[in-house]
Each structure stands twice: as structure tokens, then as C-alpha cells.
Amino acid sequence: SQTIHQWPATLVQPVGSPLSLECTVEGTSNPNLYWYRQAAGRGLQLLFYSVGIGQISSEVPQNLSASRPQDRQFILSSKKLLLSDSGFYLCAWSKLAVRQETQYFGPGTRLLVL
Amino acid sequence: AQSVSQHNHHVILSEAASLELGCNYSYGGTVNLFWYVQYPGQHLQLLLKYFSGDPLVKGIKGFEAEFIKSKFSFNLRKPSVQWSDTAEYFCAVNAYNRLAFGKGNQVVVIP
Numbered sequence: 001s002q003t004i005h006q007w008p009a010t011l012v013q014p015v016g017s018p019l020s021l022e023c024t025v026e027g028t029s030n031p032n033l034y035w036y037r038q039a040a041g042r043g044l045q046l047l048f049y050s051v052g053i054g055q056i057s058s059e060v061p062q063n064l065s066a067s068r069p070q071d072r073q074f075i076l077s078s079k080k081l082l083l084s085d086s087g088f089y090l091c092a093w094s095k096l097a098v099r100q101e102t103q104y105f106g107p108g109t110r111l112l113v114l
Numbered sequence: 115a116q117s118v119s120q121h122n123h124h125v126i127l128s129e130a131a132s133l134e135l136g137c138n139y140s141y142g143g144t145v146n147l148f149w150y151v152q153y154p155g156q157h158l159q160l161l162l163k164y165f166s167g168d169p170l171v172k173g174i175k176g177f178e179a180e181f182i183k184s185k186f187s188f189n190l191r192k193p194s195v196q197w198s199d200t201a202e203y204f205c206a207v208n209a210y211n212r213l214a215f216g217k218g219n220q221v222v223v224i225p
Contacts, residue, residue: 034213041123041217041218042217043118043120043204043215043216043217043218044158044204044206044215045215046212046213046214059212090158101146101208102148102160102163103213104160105150105157105158105159106157107156107157108157108158
């Protein structure tokens, strides 16, 4: 069966420091991968998605970037964190690049920028 | 771009009460519809989904949802809730390969 991992689970970082959050998927190949940010009372906001290695699409302009160095690895990064980057970050995967797809979510990383 | 509306962000009810959560979306084409649930301290997980066919969809844990195309709605229901249904519920719409989420309903069931 497929599983999705995210780490770290919780991270506290100072403003201006770099960030690297990692997401890996097991048990499938060539998944679509997604990064979301979840804010209380605001639902989930899609940040990035990727349909293949090195292919990244950004949904909103921001202080963050994403990379996909391997088929089942998706990384969310920042060179300099802002206070507003605090939040709960979710990685998700889906199998098919067609409309009839279900996305499956990881456990998330809670980021606090101080 | 599609948008998803969920009303009554906070819902508090007693065990055995019935639950209905509304979800409306704004997109005129063919959509796929989902309800996700996030129990305290757990992953966001799929509760049920609608792609085509019978508009009344049954999911896990006794939940069901009805797709009403004319109303652009996909409301979630459960006839008798339990304390373990305390969670946050998200409606989502997939169109153009993008999953748009509503803001969620925080449901608290009092024993």
C-alpha cells in the first residue's frame, strides 16, 4: 500500500532562517505531488504541485519554493523565513493526472516562525 | 477558478443528533467532489467522494453526501453522530486538475 511521510512533524525557526521540509511517498511511482498550507478557519491553500521530476508549478506568489529531485520526493524550501510563513504544511499525492483523482495527505508539518 | 463555500464553521451538537454540513461550489462544468475529515491529531483523510453515477454517495463511518447538480451542492450528512465524530470536515472540488477546499467545519460532539 502507499504511504506518505513528512518531516519534521514540528519546527520552530527564527525569522530570516532557511527552511527545508521534506515529503516522500512510498508504494507508487510517478505520483502527482502537492504542497498545501492549512490555516485555521481558512481551509487548505495549494502552494505548489508537481507532475514529474523537476516539474514544479506555483499557485501563489510567496516566499517559498519547491523542488522535486526524485520521483517520490517533494521538498518545500525558503531562503529566509518570514513571520507570515508560520502554519501547517501538508503534502499530498495522487496517481493520475486526470480529473478523476483522489489526493491522499501526509501527517503535516507545523511550522512556527519566531 | 472554482471556489467552495462551507457555512457554519463551528458546529456543536450532542451525541445521537443528526448532522448536516453544507457545501456549495462555483463551477459550471463537470466536477469531482470530496469530503475530507481531520480527526484531532490525525492525517487529513478521505471520507467520501463523488465522480459520477448515483448522486447519493455513502462513505465511511456512516456518512453520506448528496450531489445536487442544479444547486451546485454536495452536502454531508450523518443521521446519528457519536463523540468520535468530533473533527474538522472539509469539502473539496476537483476541476481542471486542481483541488479547491472550503474553509472547513469544526464539529464538536458532546457526549
